Amino acid sequence: MDLWPVLGPLVVVLALGTAGLAAVGTLFAAMTAQLRARELLFPVLLLPAQVPILLGAVSATQAVLLGQPLGEVAHWLKLLAGADVVYIVIGLLTFEFILEA
Amino acid sequence: MTRALGWLAVAAVAAGLWAGFGYAPREVVQGNVQRIMYLHVPSVLTAYLAFGLVLVGSVGYLATRRNSFDRLASSAAEIGVLFTGITIVSGSIWGKPTWGTWWTWDARLTSTAVLFVVYVGYLLLRAMVEEPEARGRYAAVVGILGAANIPIVHFSVKWWRALHQPSTILGPEPSPIAAPIALALFVNWVALTLMFAYFLLRRMELARREEEALR
Numbered sequence: 001m002d003l004w005p006v007l008g009p010l011v012v013v014l015a016l017g018t019a020g021l022a023a024v025g026t027l028f029a030a031m032t033a034q035l036r037a038r039e040l041l042f043p044v045l046l047l048p049a050q051v052p053i054l055l056g057a058v059s060a061t062q063a064v065l066l067g068q069p070l071g072e073v074a075h076w077l078k079l080l081a082g083a084d085v086v087y088i089v090i091g092l093l094t095f096e097f098i099l100e101a
Numbered sequence: 102m103t104r105a106l107g108w109l110a111v112a113a114v115a116a117g118l119w120a121g122f123g124y125a126p127r128e129v130v131q132g133n134v135q136r137i138m139y140l141h142v143p144s145v146l147t148a149y150l151a152f153g154l155v156l157v158g159s160v161g162y163l164a165t166r167r168n169s170f171d172r173l174a175s176s177a178a179e180i181g182v183l184f185t186g187i188t189i190v191s192g193s194i195w196g197k198p199t200w201g202t203w204w205t206w207d208a209r210l211t212s213t214a215v216l217f218v219v220y221v222g223y224l225l226l227r228a229m230v231e232e233p234e235a236r237g238r239y240a241a242v243v244g245i246l247g248a249a250n251i252p253i254v255h256f257s258v259k260w261w262r263a264l265h266q267p268s269t270i271l272g273p274e275p276s277p278i279a280a281p282i283a284l285a286l287f288v289n290w291v292a293l294t295l296m297f298a299y300f301l302l303r304r305m306e307l308a309r310r311e312e313e314a315l316r
Contacts, residue, residue, distance in 0.1 A: 027246070031242065034235075035226075035239075036229060040225075041229055045153070045222045045226065045243060045307055047218065048215045048247075050244060051258070052250070052253045052254050052256075052257035055257045055260075059260075075260060081242060083257075086250075088128065090246055091250055092247060097163055097242060098238065098239065
């Protein structure tokens with residue numbers, strides 16, 4: 001399929017989705033890296049936090065690939081942006097508590 | 102003091118049972134199955150209260166480093182998971198005769214399941230860290246992120262799909278619930294909240310004694 005016509009909207013969705021996944025993933029990875037049973041704990045903590053990001057990113061990507069304009073998925077983009085802000089802000093505020101000692 | 106609260110909670114639960122099974126009329130459409138609502142709805146409200154207190158305890162612990170905040174957060178999380186479990190199980194039992202299925206990936210069911218997994222993860226994390234100070238810090242971060250996650254999950258799952266009826270009590274419009282049913286619901290809500298308060302005080306006291314014994 002030809003991606004060029006939808007590349008612009010696709011990049012927007014990818015950027016918003018990736019930022020959220022990375023923010024919450026980094027926070028939990030830094031925490032669980034110091035623990036025993038990290039292979040178990042990391043996905044258990046990460047999955048529920050990523051549910052909204054995955055739902056939003058997948059739904060928005062689907063719409064974009066079907067050729068719909070970004071306005072059709074504005075609610076998903078707002079949700080992704082909101083989740084990104086929440087995860088990044090909480091990540092910045094709490095990261096020092098994870099790394100101390 | 103705590104003991105008196107316990108007896109008050111027992112009395113309130115007895116009153117709630119009477120209100121739910123004796124006082125409230127049989128619902129016209131659903132029949133007696135509807136009475137599960139008197140357990141289901143107060144349980145989920147109590148669970149939200151518990152997770153709110155987990156947030157309070159988590160922020161308080163990171164700000165002050167007082168163990169009492171950590172005990173509040175951990176105790177409230179345990180009881181919150183219990184009440185979320187009751188909500189899911191009672192909803193399932195109601196859903197089988199009413200919707201014809203034990204479980205479906207409807208919006209509110211899914212977000213409640215996610216809520217359950219978040220706080221089970223919180224308890225699992227606590228169980229995996231030996232050192233009390235580090236355990237408090239890590240758990241607090243998860244407690245804060247978990248609470249912030251609740252509204253985001255709520256909207257994402259709501260736009261994803263919907264079968265559960267919208268919230269009747271917490272919505273903006275005046276409640277269309279018949280007065281006796283609303284009253285029975287209210288009595289049961291008070292009863293479960295008192296029961297929650299009793300469990301919480303007992304659990305926090307137990308956590309305090311555990312800390313003393315291990316010191």
